[in-house]
Amino acid sequence: MKVMVTGSAGFIGSALSLRLLARGDEVIGIDNLNDYYDVGLKEARLARTLPFDGFREERVDIEDGARMRELFALHRPDRVVHLAAQAGVRYSIENPMAYINTNLVGFAHILEGCRDVGVEHLVYASSSSVYGANTAMPFSIHHNVDHPLSLYAASKKANELMAHTYSHLYRIPTTGLRFFTVYGPWGRPDMALFKFTRAILAGEPIDVFNYGKHRRDFTFVDDIVEGVIRVLDRVPSGDPSWSGAQPDPATSQGPYRIYNIGNNKPVELMEYIAFLEEALGRKAQMNLLPLQPGDVPDTYADVTDLVRDTGYCPDTPVGEGVARFVEWYRGFYRV
Structure with missing residues (x-):
């Protein structure tokens, strides 16, 4: 297939592009390489697919x-995976218009492009953040x-409504x-694992919010990519x-x-930090x-519905995933 991947220099987009290319698909990679975080890291990710x-x-x-x-008309992709977005909960409090412009206006352009060329399937990134004030666990679709x-x-919930x-x-x-x-190798520097690793190696303290009582469903990037591909290959009907x-x-x-x-297996933040300390x-x-x-x-x-419909089965233990991130981080930054 010919697949358009937006955010192709991003964390998930880069890993997904590599998997699609390895199985023989054509990939049109869309990215503006903005400076929300280290552009050098984005360039290095991109260098793997070029x-x-x-x-x-x-x-x-x-x-x-x-x-x-123009790009939709030129390339006429069969399918689209839309991952480009302004990410980050905390940054949205400081700079809300970035989310309006990229996550709402930008997504509208993706939808219009898909309509123009009759795309077979659009897969797009939403977020667990949409569950917001919901406290019923586990979070269900x-x-x-x-x-x-x-x-x-709110912007991600809006994307679902627009779609x-x-x-x-x-x-x-x-x-x-x-x-x-x-999380995983080639991850985002604004996320906790990246920040914690840098600080611990530099001998600096780390900020642990909610006194470390957070629980997160940490999901390794390879498991995510496998799930995205399974979904991409399964075109929904009514x-x-x-x-x-x-x-x-x-x-x-x-x-x-x-x-x-x-991952369907939440881990308390303190346990996540313990895995990192060990690695x-x-x-x-x-x-x-x-x-x-x-x-x-x-x-x-x-993830009951995803397992039922696609056979999705994340199998990377968090301790192993954190160790693989540390191995990549030490090699990439030579520390």
Whole structure:
């Protein structure tokens, strides 16, 4: 297939592009390499995919509607995986307009491009953050998610609503994936594992919010990529059992689906830090702090539907995944 991957220099996008290329797909990689975090890391990720004959780089901002429409018309992708977004719960409190412009306007350009060329399937990144104030565990795609706690979460919920509209009106098959705390080699520097590793190796204290009582459904990047590919290969159709009288938020009469994609085994932050200390061979100095605005105490993915429909089975233990990240970090940064 010819697959357009937005965010192709990003953490998940780069790993996904490599897997698609390895199985023989063509990949059109869309990324603007913005400076939200280290551009050098993004360039290094991109350097892994550039040697493939089947990879075409397009350095474009998805907010540029005219250019995105040109690229869809030029490449006419069979399927699209939309991962480009302004990420981060905390940054959305400081700079909300970045989320409006990229996550809402940019996503509208993706939807319009898919409509223009009749894309077979659009898979896009949502987030576990959409569960917001919901405290029912594990988080289920059949739960109501109308109470987000950050603009980032609200933008991802909006993406799901926008996708549903296009599936309903234009019969574009769309699948949203609610990612749960993805980690691993080539990860994002704004995430806890990256920050903790840098600080511990530098002999600096780490800020541990909610006094370390967070629980997160940490999911290794290779398991995430496997799940994304399984979903990409399964084009949704309308659910004949769907009823407007008792609507299921995860399905529709249109070709629309939502899935959680996580490890289904939440780990307390203190245990996660202990795995990191073991991998580094050093103890962490900790500043124990209260819960930050916009954060939720726990995440826990119910992946029943994804397992049933695709056979998804994450199998990387957190201790092993953290050790693999540390091995990559030491090699990449030579520390």
